[in-house]
Amino acid sequence: MADSAKVTVDVDGRHLSLSNLGKVLYPDTGFTKGEVIDYYSRIAPILLTHLADRPLTVKRYPNGVHQHFFYEKNAPRGAPDWVRTVNLPVPGSTKNRDTIDYVVVEELPTLVWLANLAALELHVPQWRIPRRARSPRTDIVVFDLDPGPPATIEQCCQVALRLRDQLQDDGLAAFAKTSGSKGMQVSAPVSVADPGLPSQYAHAIARRLERELPDLVVSRMTKALRPGKVLVDWSQNNPAKTTVAPYSLRAKDTPTVSTPVTWAEVEQAVEQGRELAFTAEQVLARVAEHGDLFGGVLDDGARTRVSAAMTADR
Known part of the structure; x- marks a missing residue:
């Protein structure tokens, strides 16, 4: 039976009441x-860099991964006054809201507080909260590779390698991670003047891959087109959408993690059938050995400007 006792802890000077550990x-x-909190506490030094200045959406599973869950964008009632929130407009909201008070995770106590709320999954957009400019600071372009059964992550890896080559041809540095579920994502650091350009660029790349690999790739979400193929989902570059953050847990049967991987590992998955699935403990060991394999997406020096010319099909 779960221990329902509350425990008061001090986390970097913040007092937190943890329950049902x-x-x-x-x-x-x-x-x-308790193990969820422990994982997020130990991965925090790296994870926090990927959450910084990004409005957070969480998936909460108060009774476990096999029970009811809900998405939460608004800061929950009763949030400590030291939790950073930011009020941002949400045009086109399906819930008829003009703005949302998002949580922004910038310190370990906030991460522990969220984990105590059973916020297992952390999702963020490809942009940072604007400082002085009016529009978001889009700094990442992402391609979500989603296999349609019987396709698996092995087929995703095949597509990822070709996608990497295309991005490199355009001068972009590509980084890969598993989704922690059945697919993977490829991201690249970018610089843009128009936040709409990354979606246009990603869509053009997805269509190009579909033409080159028609038996393997689909760029449209039509379900009838997807069996046995990999959907190159370009739409997550829409400023209103989010993608699971690197190092976030996923609500699967086992505590898998959205895990950065090397391109050598991606190649081995294709050539040797190596499985790319990692649990929380494995990810902690990988970080201890390799550091942050996804850190390159945060490298300002690696950003490539996406221009209107790059969004056209070639």
């Missing part, structure tokens, strides 16, 4: 809320 959130493995 023994509650099992991943029944197939017995992974508890």
Whole structure:
């Protein structure tokens, strides 16, 4: 039975009341809320760099991964006054909201507080909150590779390698990570004047891959087109959309993580059938050995300006 006692802890000078630490959130493995908090605490030095200045959307699983969950964009009621929030417009909101008070994670106590709320999954956009400019500072272009059964992550890796080559031809540095679910993402640091350009560019690349690899790639979301192929989802570059953050847990049967991988590992997955799936403990070990394999997407010196000319099909 889960331990329902509350424990008061000091995290970097913030007092937090943690509860139900023994509650099992991943029944197939017995992974508890306490272990979720422990993972996020230990991965925080790297994870926080990828969450900084990005409005957060979470998926909360208060009764575990096999039970009801909900997305949460608004800062929950009762949030400590030291949790950073930012009020941002949400044009076209499906809930008829003009603005949302987003949580912005910039310190370990906020991450621990969210983990205690069973916020297992952390999702962020490809832009940072504007400082002085009116528009978001888009700094990443992302391609979400989603396999349609019977295609698997092996086929995603095949597409990722070709995608990497195309991005490199355009002068972009490409970085890969697993989604922590069935697919993967390829991202590149960019600089743009118009936040709409990354979507246009990604769409053009997706269509180009579809033409080159018609038996493997689809760029349209029509379900009838997807069996046995990899959807190159370019739409997550829309400023209103989010992608699972690197190093975020996923709500699967086991506590898998959206894990940065090397291109050598991607090649091995294709050539040797190597499985690309990593749990929380494995990710902590990988970071101890390799550091942040996704850190390059935050490198301002690696940013390539996306121009209108790059968005046209070639």
